[in-house]
Amino acid sequence: MIESLVEPLSTYASDLDFLVNLVAWFTGIWLVLSEGVFFWLIWKYRAKEGVRSEYITGEEAHQKRWVTWPHYAVLVCDVFIIYFAVTVWVDIKQTLPPAEATVRIISQQWGWTFQHPGPDNKLDTKDDIRTTDELHVKVGTTYHYKLESLDVLHDFSVPVFRLKQDAIPGRVITGWFKATGTGEHDIQCAEICGIAHGMMGGRIFIETPEEHEKWMQSQSEGMVASKIDDKALSTTVAAVGVP
Amino acid sequence: MKPIATTRSATGIPTGRLAVWWVIVSEIVIFGGLLASYIMHRIGHPEWANYSIHTNIYAGAFNTWVLLTSSFFAVCAHNAVEMGNNKKAAKLLMVTTGFGLVFLVVKFFEWSHEIELGYTITANTFWSFYYTAAGIHGLHVIAGMILMIWIANDVRQNKEVQRVELIANYWHFVDLVWVFLFPLLYIAK
Amino acid sequence: MSAADHAHDAHHEPGWVSKYIFPLDHKIIGMQYLFTGMFMALIGGFLVYAFRMQLAFPGIEVPFYGKVTPGDYNSLITNHGTIMVFWVAMPVLIAAFGNFLIPLMIGCDDMVFPRINRLSYQIFFISAVIILASFFVEGGGFGGAWTAYPPLSAKAEYSLTPLGSSMWLVAVALEFVAFLLGGINFITTAMNSRAPGMKMFDVPIVVWMIVIASILFMASVGPLIAGAVMMFMDQVIGTTFYDPSAGGDPVLWQHLFWFFGHPEVYVVLLPAMGIVAEIIAVFARKKLFAYKTILYTTFATGILSFFVWAHHQFIAGIDPRMANVFTVTTLLISIPIAEMLFIYIASLWGGSITLSTPMLWALAFIAEFLIGGVTGIFLGASGADVYFHDTYFVIAHFHYTFFPIAFIAVFAGLTHWFPKMFGRLMNETAGKIHFWGTIIPFNFIFIPLFVLGSAGQHRRIYNYQHFPELATTELQNLRVLATMALVTLIVFQIVFLTNFFWSIFFGPKAGENPWKGTTLEWVTASPPPHGNFKEMPTVYRGPYEYGVPGRDDDYWPQHLPNES
Numbered sequence A: 001m002i003e004s005l006v007e008p009l010s011t012y013a014s015d016l017d018f019l020v021n022l023v024a025w026f027t028g029i030w031l032v033l034s035e036g037v038f039f040w041l042i043w044k045y046r047a048k049e050g051v052r053s054e055y056i057t058g059e060e061a062h063q064k065r066w067v068t069w070p071h072y073a074v075l076v077c078d079v080f081i082i083y084f085a086v087t088v089w090v091d092i093k094q095t096l097p098p099a100e101a102t103v104r105i106i107s108q109q110w111g112w113t114f115q116h117p118g119p120d121n122k123l124d125t126k127d128d129i130r131t132t133d134e135l136h137v138k139v140g141t142t143y144h145y146k147l148e149s150l151d152v153l154h155d156f157s158v159p160v161f162r163l164k165q166d167a168i169p170g171r172v173i174t175g176w177f178k179a180t181g182t183g184e185h186d187i188q189c190a191e192i193c194g195i196a197h198g199m200m201g202g203r204i205f206i207e208t209p210e211e212h213e214k215w216m217q218s219q220s221e222g223m224v225a226s227k228i229d230d231k232a233l234s235t236t237v238a239a240v241g242v243p
Numbered sequence B: 001m002k003p004i005a006t007t008r009s010a011t012g013i014p015t016g017r018l019a020v021w022w023v024i025v026s027e028i029v030i031f032g033g034l035l036a037s038y039i040m041h042r043i044g045h046p047e048w049a050n051y052s053i054h055t056n057i058y059a060g061a062f063n064t065w066v067l068l069t070s071s072f073f074a075v076c077a078h079n080a081v082e083m084g085n086n087k088k089a090a091k092l093l094m095v096t097t098g099f100g101l102v103f104l105v106v107k108f109f110e111w112s113h114e115i116e117l118g119y120t121i122t123a124n125t126f127w128s129f130y131y132t133a134a135g136i137h138g139l140h141v142i143a144g145m146i147l148m149i150w151i152a153n154d155v156r157q158n159k160e161v162q163r164v165e166l167i168a169n170y171w172h173f174v175d176l177v178w179v180f181l182f183p184l185l186y187i188a189k
Numbered sequence C: 001m002s003a004a005d006h007a008h009d010a011h012h013e014p015g016w017v018s019k020y021i022f023p024l025d026h027k028i029i030g031m032q033y034l035f036t037g038m039f040m041a042l043i044g045g046f047l048v049y050a051f052r053m054q055l056a057f058p059g060i061e062v063p064f065y066g067k068v069t070p071g072d073y074n075s076l077i078t079n080h081g082t083i084m085v086f087w088v089a090m091p092v093l094i095a096a097f098g099n100f101l102i103p104l105m106i107g108c109d110d111m112v113f114p115r116i117n118r119l120s121y122q123i124f125f126i127s128a129v130i131i132l133a134s135f136f137v138e139g140g141g142f143g144g145a146w147t148a149y150p151p152l153s154a155k156a157e158y159s160l161t162p163l164g165s166s167m168w169l170v171a172v173a174l175e176f177v178a179f180l181l182g183g184i185n186f187i188t189t190a191m192n193s194r195a196p197g198m199k200m201f202d203v204p205i206v207v208w209m210i211v212i213a214s215i216l217f218m219a220s221v222g223p224l225i226a227g228a229v230m231m232f233m234d235q236v237i238g239t240t241f242y243d244p245s246a247g248g249d250p251v252l253w254q255h256l257f258w259f260f261g262h263p264e265v266y267v268v269l270l271p272a273m274g275i276v277a278e279i280i281a282v283f284a285r286k287k288l289f290a291y292k293t294i295l296y297t298t299f300a301t302g303i304l305s306f307f308v309w310a311h312h313q314f315i316a317g318i319d320p321r322m323a324n325v326f327t328v329t330t331l332l333i334s335i336p337i338a339e340m341l342f343i344y345i346a347s348l349w350g351g352s353i354t355l356s357t358p359m360l361w362a363l364a365f366i367a368e369f370l371i372g373g374v375t376g377i378f379l380g381a382s383g384a385d386v387y388f389h390d391t392y393f394v395i396a397h398f399h400y401t402f403f404p405i406a407f408i409a410v411f412a413g414l415t416h417w418f419p420k421m422f423g424r425l426m427n428e429t430a431g432k433i434h435f436w437g438t439i440i441p442f443n444f445i446f447i448p449l450f451v452l453g454s455a456g457q458h459r460r461i462y463n464y465q466h467f468p469e470l471a472t473t474e475l476q477n478l479r480v481l482a483t484m485a486l487v488t489l490i491v492f493q494i495v496f497l498t499n500f501f502w503s504i505f506f507g508p509k510a511g512e513n514p515w516k517g518t519t520l521e522w523v524t525a526s527p528p529p530h531g532n533f534k535e536m537p538t539v540y541r542g543p544y545e546y547g548v549p550g551r552d553d554d555y556w557p558q559h560l561p562n563e564s
């Protein structure tokens, strides 16, 4: 369903798409079945001259089974859906594969600051690369993100990754992703955060290792200056507490 | 003229008593939500024990005693009505109100002292909870007192005597809330 | 019959002002709620028109509104959502129908506490005035979404609506108080004042549903009232309940809000289901299938609804292990609701179905609500919700539940009880034109939104041009389609309003029982006099005795004594 609209570009994206399709099939069949029976009954029992309605209480066992059996069948479907839903959930949110790189994502009214680890691949070192509204990652690399907010709630959402996570002031939330394909895609702020929530977009650049290397070089030459005031940022980060 | 609806009692429980129970149910969830929020914070912030030391346990304990005693008089008022002694019931309700007043006076001195020491409602989240929870409870005490004076007045003239029981039930509930607030706000370490 | 049962002795007609402005009569109070709710629906509809025009044609001067700035947009959607839920769905479904129907259907002359009833409406009215006034104050109306998550909602420096936020909060809190008062009245009336002979299982489903909804409301709203007090103090005197920098916690509000918010969706669902049940019974001439099972599924839904709230917060930073628990409870709730819907469908079996206007609406409710229900499963599956959360898929899901509830079921109920309310019949042809003119555009509004949501379109965005992947022509065409459908839908509402008001004054006289119903409201005159019944009825049987074999009539009213 969604894979035809938004490319799946992370390791868990296709699992999630599979889950969505599974739910679509299970509920879709029930929907078609219920609506089918429903319209058929309306047609079959339309008022006819001289035909009176039947007196059916629905309290007897042989009548009631027409609704109890379907509802056991729904229960079975539920169990399947729960199983796959939890599997995908555990993969995205509950497991944390070892990081090959870590980025810090700082949200604030109304923009993103991304702190990349830089050439030494360590966060909070001198060579960190800080950008606004642009995140650069290497394909096939397991990233941890450390998500923070400086003011209100925001939400880091990358549709192609099928990743979404609220940012909460006062907390650092850690999660992961691993891109499976390259390209330039949308980052959205998916939690209302005030007047310019509708403009709080960003872009993610998923690059091959060579491209990524090139980008890092261009950065260390100081081609792009961070728009964010360094001092304000470091004090708030200290207040939040770097884990 | 009262509607016929008011005179019926399909459950066998008088309508007024039924309604007061539902009022109490809705109040329980309000205080329940407030206290649950407080307890969750408290568990997450062990350092709040350092703030709660500055509450006055003696004043709190005295006030607990005041409210429990007042509840006793509310029970007596109810009994008096049952015995048909409405004048006495009205008097006992006023005694109950008097204890409510003592409670508020103690609270007033307690709070003024704390505020003087700088423990205001905005000092930190513990104090925010402290004043909010006790403040909402205090408003209930005041509301109960106003109702009691009003009802005592009616009962003296032999009107609406069934309301003595209703206000007594409500008053017990208000006491009970304090019985939860006191250990949670003053004592818990 | 005792003398006291002759109501007309006890009641004399009050004067105009005390009858219509400060009434004690439950029917008039019901009408006050109904007309206020309808007025608020027009406002809620106007707001949605303004912001949907902006979405379809970003930056235009919206006719009758003007330019929609980003700040305007937020406050339009916030107040659209808030008004539709708290000032349309709640007052119309619970307060209007509850007030009008409960005393009539249980065969008594009024609510047990008429004064509290009147107070409830007065508080509600004030709350409506406050929410409307909040648009016109300095800084404009509140724009932090109907969920009002702090810190955005708690601090003026973030929301930039210093007055708007507080007025929104006060209005919502007052509305809660109004419905608590009303709810206590409904519950005690239904428990205590039933007609002689009316046992628990002789009570019509719609009365059960409104009462259960009131209990659910009462049991879930408390924590949010406490939460609203805390929020108000954060806004006004600067406490720090939701401020993490001083020991507070913003996520606390989310728990309080959704602990209420999820039961709330069933609070509005149940009365709608009740209305639909009554209409199906009447126009299919059928006893409802397994009456008691309907009640048991309702109880089950009600109880379960207290254990699912965190499905709104899967990705809001709660402990991820908790999400699994809430996935299980959320999916389980599909079972009682599925069973309830199956029962409604089964009730058609063996019927004699007339597709009158009320019946069309009632059937459409089931057909459309099924779509809303099953799409909830996508969201309840935590794994899938990681993608769907805060997309238009959620929007489409809950409009497929809310619109059937707040409009389809309401139109069903209004057209069904209109003869009883005003003593006249509405025009059937106009009713059917309005029906199709509403149902078809409705689907054309929200099916595109499912697609947009699946394509990753997130909520509360005034203009998608800032998101290149969402700014494509294909997606924009879908937005235009949805908006055009909305405009069509709005145009067809003129048919309804004309029919409604014309029929109040000029419709053909209805008589006591135009639909040949069995329940007690059809026993008395239309409209019922002050005091409701000439002679207070006694009940001899259940509410849905249609098609009983061996009787001449195909319906057997509740109040007729058994012939020996």
Ligand code: HEA
Residues within 6 Å of the ligand: A026, A027, A030, A031, A034, A074, A077, A078, C147, C264, C265, C266, C268, C269, C311, C312, C330, C331, C333, C334, C337, C338, C341, C370, C372, C373, C374, C376, C377, C379, C380, C381, C385, C388, C389, C390, C394, C397, C398, C401, C402, C405
């Ligand atoms: C009256 C309104 C109403 C109703 C009835 C429902 C009913 C349900 N809702 Fe919905 N919901 C809302 C109103 C409603 N919802 C609103 C307003 C929001 C968004 C609020 C906001 O963020 O602004 C929301 C959001 C929402 C979310 C959060 C999405 C997100 O923000 O990420 C979730 C997640 O679990 C959810 C789930 C469900 C489920 C499982 C049901 C179930 O009750 C549905 C059960 C019914 C059926 C399942 C259909 C009948 C069954 C069958 C035909 C059998 C086949 C079924 C199976 C095989 C399972 N809803």
Ligand code: HEA
Residues within 6 Å of the ligand: C037, C038, C041, C042, C044, C045, C046, C048, C052, C077, C078, C080, C081, C082, C084, C085, C088, C089, C092, C144, C145, C146, C147, C395, C399, C402, C403, C406, C407, C410, C411, C414, C445, C458, C459, C460, C461, C486, C489, C490, C493, C496
């Ligand atoms: C009961 C609830 C309800 C109802 C009925 C509706 C009805 C509609 N809603 Fe609403 N909506 C919400 C509750 C509701 N909504 C909520 C809670 C939100 C979330 C807000 C937030 O994010 O904070 C939301 C958000 C929301 C959005 C998302 C905005 C965004 O995130 O950017 C959109 C977008 O298209 C939308 C569209 C519509 C449309 C087209 C209708 C149409 O169906 C409306 C058609 C109705 C009319 C035109 C009125 C007609 C009036 C009469 C006929 C008078 C007679 C009335 C009676 C008899 C009652 N709604």
Ligand code: CUA
Residues within 6 Å of the ligand: A107, A108, A109, A110, A153, A154, A155, A189, A190, A191, A192, A193, A194, A196, A197, A198, A200
């Ligand atoms: Cu940041 Cu929305």
Ligand SMILES: [Cu+2]
Residues within 6 Å of the ligand: C261, C262, C265, C308, C309, C311, C312
């Ligand atoms: Cu929910």
